[in-house]
Amino acid sequence: MAHASKSSVSQHHHPRSSTTAGYANNGQVAIDVAVSQYKQARASQGSNFVNSGQAILEETNKSAYSGFAVTPYTPRRQIDQCEQALHNTNRSQYRIEDDHEERWYVTKSPHLRECFTEFLGTFVMICFGMGVNNQVVLSEEGNGTWLSINMAWGIAVLMGVYCSEGVSGAHMNCAVSFAHAVYGRLPWWKFPGYCVAQTLGAFLGACTIYLLDYQKLMKADPNKETTQANFATYPNPDISNVTAFYSEALATSMLLLCIYAITDQRNRSPGTVGTPFAFCLMIMALGMSFGMNT
Structure with missing residues (x-):
């Protein structure tokens, strides 16, 4: 009777113990169901379901980038069972990968992949950044202000980081690559390739926006005397070099x-997760604090 009474008191004072166990069991059941559905889908299709950018859902827990050349920035984290179940329930992100599928272009050189992503990240950043510069200036602040320029540049860096951070580290700036090389974060032999890729991406992004706003530019500055500041940094006329x-x-x-x-x-x-957003805020602060002179 004493044991029964003690058990009754314990249950009375801890009514959530059975509920918590129920939650845990329900979660495990959901995971088992998702994994079972995934295995059935694989068996019926005869191919591997591949998440479009996050993970290759195999029992061997291979990395999402196992089919590509490894770079120093390739994620090493494996996908645990809970995350696998979460990915398995989102069928909209899957595609069927055939073993005989021919990819359009895949390079086996890790350094070439890094250069391509630096090019892409810089291109995206410059398109957004130069786009807001021209929109504000050519509309005479009718479609934006100084504040929107700084905010858009921060978001431009954020988008560029998302495009290239996982492969190359998202330098997107020759000064950043040089500093990384000096401090040993980037081998010196990679530095020229990074700089060339960043420069080409920046020029292509600027050309893209120039073509987009060409008519407005010709109307606002037919002699090409004032709008060059939309695409490059020039000193304020009131300050010295x-x-x-x-x-x-x-x-x-x-x-x-x-x-x-x-x-x-x-x-x-x-x-x-928070690092790209910290970079975004940093670029906004730099523009708002030091953008007056140049």
Whole structure:
């Protein structure tokens, strides 16, 4: 009777114990059902379902990038069972991958992949950045203001990081690549390729926006005397070249300082999810703080 009474008291004081166990059992059942559905789909299709950018859902827990050449920035994290079940329930992200499917172009060179992604990330960043510059200036602030320029540039960097961070580290700036090479984060032999890719991506992005706004540019500045500042950095007429150089040097120093502080794992790092957003806020702050002189 004493044992029965003690058990009754325990159940009376802990009514959630059975509920918690029920939640756990329900979660395990959901995982088992999802895995079972995935295996049945594989058996019926005779091919592997592949998540379009996150993970190859195999029992062997291979990396999402196992079919490509490895780079220093290739994610090493494996997908656990809970995450597999989550991915298995989202059928809209799957495609059927045939063993005999011919891919349009896949390079086996890790460095070439890094250069391609630096090109893409820089291109995306410049398209958004130059786009907002021209929109605000050519509309005479009718379709934007100084604030929208800085906010759009921050978002431009955010989108560029998302396009290239997983493969090349998303430098998108020769100064960043140079600093990484100096501090041993980037081999020196990779530095020229990064710079060439970033430069080509920037010029192609600028050309894309130039073609987009060509008619407006010709109407606003037929002699091409004032709108060059939409595409490049020029000193303010009220300051000297020395002040302009100091302004750019200070802004670049702050850029690199913040990048190293944000990505330092021994510091209060925002993590892999928060880092791109921290870069976005940093670019906004730099534009709002140091953008007046140049």
